[in-house]
Amino acid sequence: MSVVKSRSEKGLSDDEGRTATPPPADWNSVQAGSLTQTQLVGHPVSGPLFDFAPAIDVWLKAHLFGDIFQRDVLDWQDREWVTVSALAVLGGVNSQLKSHFAICLNIGILPEQLSEFITILEQHCGAGIGENARTVLDECLV
Secondary structure (H helix, E strand, O other), rough: HHHHHHHHOOOOOOOOOOOOOOOOOOOOOOHHHHHHHHHHOOOOOOOOOHHHHHHHHHHHHHHHHHHHHOOOOOOOOHHHHHHHHHHHOOOOHHHHHHHHHHHHHHOOOOOOHHHHHHHHHHHHHHHHHHHHHHHHHHHOOO
């Protein structure tokens, strides 16, 4: 909001992005999310976290993969670029960053593109952020 306000005060106006297409009336977020998550990851997702806290599995499938990932404002690759960017600069979330690098590779983003992207992160966000992201990516490519 402060960025929009600041730009407005300078006489700058940006066009608002398009609105996502609403889901159909019979939309089932959990079913759609389970399918989307499986397609993104390349296999059904399970593990100790979901055994320990099954509500997290339902929440991720329904909300993240069933609602957010279904919105047609960004395609899956663009959404992953945004996700990887956020995770890389957050720090302390390397397991999630590694998972999303793997998703990137699964949906057609090339290792060379990810490496170029990390170079841009290094230039704009700092060497430490870039080094960490490169280390995590290297773990994915082994």
